[in-house]
Amino acid sequence: MFAARGYHETTVDEIVARARMSKSAFYEQFDSKEHCFREVLALEGGDLIHAVIAAAAGGGDHRDRMRRGIHEFVVSCYKRSAVARLMMVESVGLSASVEEVRHQLQERFAHMVAEEVRLALLDDPFYANHDPQVFGRAVVGAVNDAVGYFLTHPGADADQLADSLCRIFAP
Helix, strand or coil, X not given: CHHHHCCCCCCHHHHHHHHCCCHHHHHHHCCCHXXXXXXXXXXXXXXXXXXXXXXXXXXXXXXXXXXHHHHHHHHHHHHCHHXXXXXXXXXXXXXXXXXXXXXXXXXXXXXXXHHHHHHHCCCCCCCCCCCHHHHHHHHHHHHHHHHHHHHCCCCCCHHHHHHHHHHHHCC
């Protein structure tokens, strides 16, 4: 509901009606609507990032792992556009505690990329002069922005977008 209607437009009454639970049961689980949103973001976003890291782990070398991670993120965001909307639209600037969850999710992705750059520093000239943390953040920022943009523009293809991003960050 948060993704479909937006955080501010979604009410607790609508959430409990859709979940077929009482308002008192809702408040036994959550302190507020924001707390509910944080939990949904952490769970759903965490599942998406876990899938990204798992896909990357199957790669044969640092470039392959980075390509697999970027590809999985892009394709998963297209397949799970509601989760992508939570991570890239609805959570932005909502509150300090929601931002913390969003940043933790981004950090997991950025850390994966940074580790691959660290592994590549000595033997891959493309990565030799890059700060791993900066590179990791740059990948997360670019991928998030590109996915957010193309999710809102009909006709964009997830595989083509992933391939384009991979040519930039893991040629």
